[in-house]
Amino acid sequence: MKIRGLNWRIAVVFVLVLVLILAGWWLSNCPLTPVNPVVKVEEPEPTEIAKLKLGVMADVHLDWKSLKQGLEIAKGRGEKLVIIDGDLTSVGQETEIAAAKKVLDESGIEYMAVPGNHDLWMSDKIKVDLWQKYFGSKYQTTKEGKVKLILINNAGVRGLGEIQTEWLNKELEECFVWRCLAIMHMPIKHKLSEHVMGEDSKTVTAEANELWEKLISSGVREIITGHLHYSSSYEIDGIRTYVVGAISQSRNNQTPRYTEFEVGKEQVTSQVVILEEEE
Numbered sequence: 001m002k003i004r005g006l007n008w009r010i011a012v013v014f015v016l017v018l019v020l021i022l023a024g025w026w027l028s029n030c031p032l033t034p035v036n037p038v039v040k041v042e043e044p045e046p047t048e049i050a051k052l053k054l055g056v057m058a059d060v061h062l063d064w065k066s067l068k069q070g071l072e073i074a075k076g077r078g079e080k081l082v083i084i085d086g087d088l089t090s091v092g093q094e095t096e097i098a099a100a101k102k103v104l105d106e107s108g109i110e111y112m113a114v115p116g117n118h119d120l121w122m123s124d125k126i127k128v129d130l131w132q133k134y135f136g137s138k139y140q141t142t143k144e145g146k147v148k149l150i151l152i153n154n155a156g157v158r159g160l161g162e163i164q165t166e167w168l169n170k171e172l173e174e175c176f177v178w179r180c181l182a183i184m185h186m187p188i189k190h191k192l193s194e195h196v197m198g199e200d201s202k203t204v205t206a207e208a209n210e211l212w213e214k215l216i217s218s219g220v221r222e223i224i225t226g227h228l229h230y231s232s233s234y235e236i237d238g239i240r241t242y243v244v245g246a247i248s249q250s251r252n253n254q255t256p257r258y259t260e261f262e263v264g265k266e267q268v269t270s271q272v273v274i275l276e277e278e279e
Contacts, residue, residue, distance in 0.1 A: 052144040053078060055273065056183065057258040058085035058226025059246035061118065062096060064103050066247045066256050069275050071107040077273070079260060081142070082109055085226040085244060086116025086155055086185030093122050094130050101134045112142060116185040116226065117155040124157060139164050141171055146265040148178040150220075152211075154197045155185040155227075159204040160211065172218035179265045180220050187225045187243065188212045189236050195228055215239065222268050224261070229253050231272050242270055249277065 055074040060067045067088075074082050084104070089096035097119065104111050115131045115138050123130045131138055138153035150171055154160060160168070174180070186197040188208050198205030215223070216237060223241045230253045231245030244259040246252045256275040261268060 051262045051264040052080060052147045052149075053260070053262050054081040054083060054149075055079045055258055055260050056083045056085050056224050056226075056242075056244045057247050058116070058185065058244050059087045059229055059248055059251065060084075060089075060100070061087055061246075061248040061251050062090050062099075063248040063250065063256075064099065066249050066275055067100075067103055068107070070247050070256075070258055070273075071104075071109055073273060073275070074258075074260075075107075075109050077260065080110065080144075082111045083149070083151070083183055083224075084111060084113035085183060085224065086114055087118045087226060088113070088116070089119050091121045092119045092130060094133075097130050097134050112140065112149075112151060114138060114140075114151040114153055114183060114185060115155055117157075120156055139167065143178065146178050147263045148174060148180045150180055150182050152182055152184040154188070154208070154211070157201065157204070159198075159201070159207040169214075172214065172220070175218045175220055179263060179268070180218070181222045181224060181261075181263060181268070182215055182220050183224045185225060186227045187241055188215075188223065189241070190228075191234055191236065193228055212237070212239075224259075231257055231259060233270065240268075245272065247275070 055070070055077070057067070057070050071082065088100040104113070113135050119131055140151050142149050150168070152160070152168065153164060172180070184197075187193070188197050188211060190196050197208040197211070216239060221239060223239060225241060225243050226246070228243050229246040229248075229251060230243060232243045234241055242259060245254060245257040247256055247258060249256050255277060257272055260271045260273050
């Protein structure tokens with residue numbers, strides 16, 4: 001058989017080659033699926049982690065004049081938050097606690113407070129929670145950026161209690177992600193002093209040891225305390241304890257003072273702030 005004088009086999013080969021050429025052209029210019037354009041996404045520069053600037057004051061013991069002075073200094077230094085770390089009062093009478101609350105509220109500065117052993121004496125005696133009446137919960141947390149402050153009530157003669165312990169276990173779960181600072185009135189451990197959590201109770205001492213191990217296992221690296229009326233800083237088992245000093249003029253082993261902290265996700269710095277002494 002011949003097609004217009006050409007062998008039919010040659011004609012078929014010619015047609016197939018032509019089909020392949022046309023198919024290749026079509027596939028390269030008209031793909032079956034649209035191709036998305038490549039867009040280069042510029043990653044934003046990492047922003048500096050915000051730092052929380054706060055003052056921690058302890059052991060006022062009714063010295064409202066010095067407390068007012070400290071709060072004014074804190075405002076002038078641009079501290080965003082003041083933590084009252086226990087012992088505002090002498091024996092925790094209602095008139096004392098009410099007077100402390102008045103001074104703090106009138107200061108106009110944001111504050112949080114945790115009780116000291118002196119603040120709980122009268123409540124334990126009359127079985128009325130005077131601290132909660134004026135200040136609310138004895139333990140609480142706050143967050144800023146990637147910083148978490150955990151205020152713990154460890155000043156009671158009966159220890160933390162079951163309810164606070166359950167609350168604390170939950171709050172500590174975040175401390176491998178957040179920079180957590182544990183703030184409490186009494187130190188848990190000290191290299192020289194025996195005036196620590198559980199100083200008058202073997203049961204509370206055992207609980208203090210459990211709390212210490214719990215803080216370590218949760219990644220907490222800093223504890224802030226009062227109670228000793230002497231500012232200092234020391235490290236035990238990888239945890240640094242800051243004792244902030246006392247505000248009181250009369251019951252003080254040093255010049256009245258408090259400690260200022262700047263806390264970020266990666267670093268904690270501290271500075272002792274000294275009040276002017278009475279003439």
